[in-house]
Amino acid sequence: MTRQELLVLIQNILADVLGNESLQLTEQSTAEQVPDWDSINQVKLLIGLENELNFRFSAQDVEGLKNVGALINLVQRKLAAKI
Amino acid sequence: MHYQTRQTCQTELPSDEAFEAEQPGHKRFRDLADALKEAERRANAVQFPQPLLNFLYMKTRRTSLSQAEWERHVRVATAFDENLTRFGSAPLLKQIADQLAVPPRDALAAELTFAPTLALTYHGGYSVLLRRLFGRFHPDGVAIGAVGKYAARDGAFALFAAREALLEAKPALVAPDGRFGKEALAISVLGAQVPVTDGAPFLAHATGCNVVWLALIWKTHGFTVEAIAGPRRDAGEPFADYRGRLYQFYADRLEQAFTGDPLNLPLTKNWKFIFSAMLDGKVHRFRRPTR
Numbered sequence: 400m401t402r403q404e405l406l407v408l409i410q411n412i413l414a415d416v417l418g419n420e421s422l423q424l425t426e427q428s429t430a431e432q433v434p435d436w437d438s439i440n441q442v443k444l445l446i447g448l449e450n451e452l453n454f455r456f457s458a459q460d461v462e463g464l465k466n467v468g469a470l471i472n473l474v475q476r477k478l479a480a481k482i
Numbered sequence: 483m484h485y486q487t488r489q490t491c492q493t494e495l496p497s498d499e500a501f502e503a504e505q506p507g508h509k510r511f512r513d514l515a516d517a518l519k520e521a522e523r524r525a526n527a528v529q530f531p532q533p534l535l536n537f538l539y540m541k542t543r544r545t546s547l548s549q550a551e552w553e554r555h556v557r558v559a560t561a562f563d564e565n566l567t568r569f570g571s572a573p574l575l576k577q578i579a580d581q582l583a584v585p586p587r588d589a590l591a592a593e594l595t596f597a598p599t600l601a602l603t604y605h606g607g608y609s610v611l612l613r614r615l616f617g618r619f620h621p622d623g624v625a626i627g628a629v630g631k632y633a634a635r636d637g638a639f640a641l642f643a644a645r646e647a648l649l650e651a652k653p654a655l656v657a658p659d660g661r662f663g664k665e666a667l668a669i670s671v672l673g674a675q676v677p678v679t680d681g682a683p684f685l686a687h688a689t690g691c692n693v694v695w696l697a698l699i700w701k702t703h704g705f706t707v708e709a710i711a712g713p714r715r716d717a718g719e720p721f722a723d724y725r726g727r728l729y730q731f732y733a734d735r736l737e738q739a740f741t742g743d744p745l746n747l748p749l750t751k752n753w754k755f756i757f758s759a760m761l762d763g764k765v766h767r768f769r770r771p772t773r
Binding site for chain 2: 430437438439441442445446456457458461462463464
């Protein structure tokens with residue numbers, strides 16, 4: 400998947416979690432910038448990605464994720480590891 | 483009930499050395515009897531607002547105690563808790579752990595402390611000591627706390643780590659009355675409104691794990707662990723319904739703790755503020771949202 404495709408996927412999952420259909424994310428977006436993007440919703444987003452892409456994050460994987468771009472990097476690494 | 487794992491208990495953990503080194507220069511207690519004796523000696527110096535003591539005494543189930551006796555026990559418990567958490571030592575922790583690691587008298591309770599179980603505790607009743615013992619008995623479990631590897635202020639990481647542990651059949655420990663996380667609702671404890679988060683119910687609902695109330699109880703000559711089964715998620719149960727059941731259980735356990743043996747009632751800052759605010763007709767809103 401390309402970075403743009405992953406960005407759209409993350410945006411769609413988070414929009415669903417937050418109940419915010421007009422949510423727009425960029426790679427620079429952070430949880431602090433998005434209303435209601437708190438720790439539980441972050442975990443729901445990660446679970447959504449796991450279910451969608453059929454892999455499991457480890458706790459170590461998700462420690463200290465700074466922004467959406469960092470999450471995309473992580474997802475790309477996980478997808479590459481599946482191949 | 484005693485606390486024991488099916489695994490061999492480790493005799494020492496790296497954290498013990500950290501425990502020993504936390505506050506160099508202070509007296510460190512190496513024996514439970516010493517820590518208790520010193521707590522009894524300085525109990526009179528432990529002060530609480532009198533209206534708070536009057537309120538809690540009015541609620542106590544230990545009606546055989548006079549208020550003076552009851553207050554004395556609360557002061558001793560508070561000083562004892564401080565001695566154990568701030569001035570404990572590795573040998574002391576080992577002594578307590580060894581004492582707990584005897585064959586359990588209640589097999590059901592013992593079963594519940596095994597994975598995958600989400601243990602709920604609270605910020606009272608020797609809670610720091612409980613977290614240290616949890617880490618000692620379950621080195622691969624996740625204990626979410628104000629500080630440490632799974633610090634609640636890094637909420638997403640701590641929650642994810644706890645979920646991971648539960649999915650891998652390891653235990654997790656959380657105190658829903660802590661100060662981190664966005665307030666989701668307030669529960670009523672002896673009439674006081676206590677803001678809580680969605681964290682604990684989310685973990686239990688998402689994983690379908692066992693839930694247990696876990697508290698460390700002082701009994702004359704040593705500690706035991708109180709482990710009481712809590713509600714599990716039913717198949718297809720909506721989150722909001724489950725959250726309500728889980729927090730009703732939690733509030734009930736808290737009320738039992740605050741109305742029970744005053745030697746197990748160290749009054750920590752958080753709960754002093756919660757009850758004092760209630761007596762002033764207010765709600766102590768202490769939560770800090772985490773990301």
